[in-house]
Amino acid sequence: MRGPSFLESIEAACPGAVVGSQLEALDPWIEIAPARIAEVCQWLKSRAEPRFDSLQCITAVDWLETDPKKAAKVSWQPHLEMVYHLWSTPARSSLVLKVKLPRWSGDVAGHLPEIPSVTGVWRTADWHEREVYDLSGVSFSGHPDLRRILCPEDWVGYPLRKDYEMPMEYHGIRCR
Amino acid sequence: MMGLVLAPAMVASLATCLATVPLFAVNPFTEPVGVVHYLFVGAVLFTAGIACMTLKRNALGILMGIELVLNGANINFVAFASPYLRAEGAPTLGLDGQVVALFVILLAAAEAAVALAITLNFYNNHATVDVDRADDLKG
């Protein structure tokens, strides 16, 4: 199944879910509407041809230029980009899904953006989503056990956000 | 009520003290040991066992009391059986005493195994080993 036709098959299965795509990139990707990601993933895993039975990686990229001089020059608005790397074991092919999220829900600092969890699709998503929640500050609705995984449970802030400031101290331990 | 219980106990204790006087009238280090010495130990163990059974509320504590009682009895059997402790001309149980003691030891092992199994089952059903809480008939 060629690239564009695969895109069409997604389009047919989940109408309106695909909001953009870049087939000429190094790793071609499809952009999915945030609310539809779990549905699309479910389809990709169970009915797509080939079946993407494995989730390799979930990444959140924080697009925010903290330097105001550089920020004026960039072409994009600040946002979070979720990148899902899928893999099909039978077909040995990969697929990249991207989802654009606001940096904060409703632009209120501290309100985490929400996205449906894909834990129900691939169980490996459990830990990967926890990691994204922990380090990048994305809330996964429907996640069974959304806790910090790498940082201590009482850690403040999301270290992989571009505007993250390391706290001065943590339980009396100097950090900076 | 308490006095009624206490009075005979007092009398009995006094009697005991009087009875044991002959035992301590001689130097215990020089006096050869006789049956009665063993009986004394047996009595103490037996009593301690009974006290344990009445006092403890832990099922395993009661089990321990039973073991003590059995051992108190065993000491008596061995003492009566021992030709070594026998006074001149006194009868002994001979081998019978030892055989009975042997059976007691074996049966105590069996009894402990079963009691332990019961206790564990009780613990599973009631989450406690306090026998005072074992007051319902249906497990």
Add this chain to the structure above:
Amino acid sequence: MVEFLIGLGLPGWVAWSIAALVAAVLLLNVIAGGALVFIWAERKIAARIQDRLGPTRTGGRFGWLQSLADGIKLLAKEDLMPEGADGLLFRLAPYVSFCASFCAFIALPFAFDVVGQRLNVGVFFVVAVLGLEVFGVILAGYASASKWSLFGAMREAAQVVSYEVPLGMCVVVPVMLAGTMDLVTIGEKQAGWMSSWFLFHDPFTFIIFWVYVTCAVASVNRAPFDLAEAESELVAGFHTEYSGLRWSFFFMAEYGSMFLVSGLAAVLFLGGWNGPVPVARLLGFSDGTGESAAYVVRLLGLANLMGKATLGVLFMMWIRWTLPRLRIDQVMTTCLKYCTPIAAVMFAGAMFWQLFLPGGLFPGWGRPAGEIREGWLEGPGGLPAAASPAEDRSSTVTGGEPFERTGLATRSPR
């Protein structure tokens, strides 16, 4: 010794007390000194097995002072007790273990009359007292207020109680062959050439010896049965929270028990103090040929038994550094599904063999019948020889000869 002291003019009770003290100290040294040697040996053997050198520097060559240095380090180590531990039990536990290990040595003969206290139920006593060592471990596990320790203690309790069953069965076979539970007599029965060892008595004894080895390794908690201190699962098991001297007492108890079960194996199956070749007899030494000859005989016997026991300990070390550890359910399976039935069948087999072929595999081979019946040494140490030799019942070996040697005791009044 007592006679010697009395000969010096000491009053009887002083002589007896000194003799008892000397015996106790000697036995203590067997454990403590043995532990030092064996710990060093284990380090060297482990190192060699693993293609290392092991200790090389302490004490000059071969690092032979290494365990002493370790001991000093342990003495100087801070003695920690976890918060929440049951102080009394925590302090008591190592000594309970050690005492059990030590007490069992009382009845173990080192040569035919070098024995702390000869007991007519010697085998039984050794096995019984050895089984008490488990209490130290259980107490340590409970009192440490650590879950890992508790796991170790529960494993130990289950394991030791289970393994006592096949161990007892194995031990009964030599008892049956010798017709006595007295370890000294059992050892004497195997006098002569190697062929008269109970190990080679018949095929059943040969097999049951290996069952005994398995059970002995299990009952002293050595790999692959060292579940109670399995370091990859339970950190250090029952002695997780111990340090310093108390910990070293556990260690000494462990090495003491290893030596004990090896010594017991030597006495029960491997001819005890009788070497593979009856050197003393071939050289014409016996107690009858003079006092120095009697000493030579005893020393040879001592060397024989010590050598066999040490070999047993080294065997356990070899196993430990070669095999992975079993799982607790597999340990139990080994005991209940393999060791116990095999021991039972072998026991029955040995029994029938004894009934129908009482001479063993090599009847009378290198073992003159007369000597066996009379004992190959006449009454030693000034004690008169057997007063009333048994009537000749050549049909059985169990028609035991009268042995009158007791370690420290004089003749019993009748």
Add this chain to the structure above:
Amino acid sequence: MTGMLDMDFIDFMDFSTLTHVVPPLATTLAALPALPIAGINWHSVLFLLFAGLACGFAIGVVAADNVVRMALYLVFSLGATAGLFFLAGAEFLGAMQLMIYVGGTLVLLVFGVMLTAQAPLVSIKPSSSDRTLTAVAGASLLSLLLTAAFSVDAWRGPGVGVVPAPSATPLGMALVGVRVDEPPAGTPVGGRVGYMLPFEIVSVHLLVVLVGAAYLARAKRRRTPRPIDALASAMPVEPVSTAATVAPTGRSAGGARSALVGGGR
């Protein structure tokens, strides 16, 4: 039944040697020279030691509230009792006590304690009225027993200190139905009954207990298929590539591609 056994076993065993084997510990001790200072009898000293330990720790069992300590005291008490058995000339019984009672039964008991040793259950304190009542009842019982014990003159004399034979062999023979011991002079005859039947009964009893205890404590595995196993069986088996060996050359084009680019191999 015993008749036949009698013949065989008496033939088989050589009882003439029984009196010649190792003298029991008690005899040995009695033969030790007494202390000149006060004529101390070692046997009595050891008796006092063991008796003190046995009684003291028995009382300790009653007095302790912590169930683990109770178990420990019980171990010591019963161990000391084994010592008493040795002193009474019943060496086999003493070793038996150590091995089965102390080494087996009590380990089992402690095991049970550990399995149920929840912190609140370790020490259940009895009420003070219970204590008083127990003390009174105990004192009465003790006095009763002691009075009884001291009231028989024949029991009060010092022992004669004669142990004719070790106990293990006659005991074993008695268990298979053959009595070889000679009743001491002056005792009423009637003790020459073998114990074959009780022995068998006890064996069967132990077997029943073994089975029963195993039944009570058995593991009942309720292993319903786990959801993941169901999932595994429902999953279609994906086609396995038969090209196990990578062709030595010309493989560069065969790399995996993105589904959006590659031609779906």
Add this chain to the structure above:
Amino acid sequence: MPDLIEDDPRIIEFDVRTDEMLVNMGPQHPSTHGVLRLVLRTDGEIVSETEPHIGYLHRCAEKIGENLTPRQWIPYTDRLDYLAAMNMNLGWALTVEKLMRHEVGEKARHLRVLIAELNRISSHLVGMGAYGLDLGTFSPFLYAFRERERILDLFEEACGARLTYSYITVGGATADLPPGWLQRCEAFLDQFEPIIKEYHALLTTNAIFVKRTAGIGVLSRAMAIDYGCSGPVLRGSGVDQDLRRDGESLYTGMYDGYAFEVAVQKEGRYPRDHSYPTVPSEAVLGDCWHRFFVRMLEVVQSMDLVRQAIDRYAACPEPLPEPLKLFEKLPVGDAYLETEAPKGQMGFYVVGNGTSIPWRVRARSSSFSNLSVTHELCRGCLIADVPAIVGSLDIVMGEIDR
């Protein structure tokens, strides 16, 4: 710790229920392969629930990567899987080369295969030895380290470091191999080959070892894929996937012309199983034994690859290319590449924004996914099985916690 569902059918029930205990295995525990903490809910010896707690080694390497150029971040990749640092270097270097569309020459390609496969051997040796340690036998550990030492000696000659090599770098490698190195490497292989039989005797075929591992921690292929397991864990479950054969062309191109068989059981047979121990009858596909055995087979496979690489490398006359400049500009765009590291598929994701410093760096580590399956494997096992299962996953906390 999530609350246990009362009537979870997956929990084995026993008639004699004893105290439930929550036990911490780790972070200071001898057999958790670093600072991993497993919270076990146990009923006697039976583990009803396992919950791994990770993060004790977390240092936010990804954040550090956002402040360094790709070549500067190479030393940080060393610390991901510190037992296979060469493979980590390789994965990152290839990812950045993919983003920059850079091709290294033939010689660098063979050098990379040579070094990466050699490191795979040493990583598997540690995995094997440590697994023996988990099962309570100490000697194989030192036997493994004895041979690993020789590999480290070779690495030390090549790059000066023994653990954190930073050798393979973006655009090639930091230095060419010293003269005589290839001969020494071959000598090592010749000496190492017969020793593998020792390992098989001590572990693979040892009756106790088989008893401890066969049928324990069975990971079905569906679950392995669902949990994103990779590497020997995945192949041990019978999934025929090895990125060296099935990966992206940029990566498989590196192995172009190399002959090797993927170590996986197909139709009940392992490749070349005629010369290696037979699979014991108790072993179930996907259990600890199979995971271990796949590693052992990969050691042989890697030896073979190293030999091939030596020949090919020696046949390349041209000099090794210089690596890219330290501050080479990265193009705009992103690239994700997974490579087959010893522990599994190691993925790197890099986002470039036109400067020499990447906008975002992401490391997807195999051990992270492999460990996440622990609670499934350890359900209802015995305490002694927990080290056996965790050990068979062969995790390295460095790449889990990053």
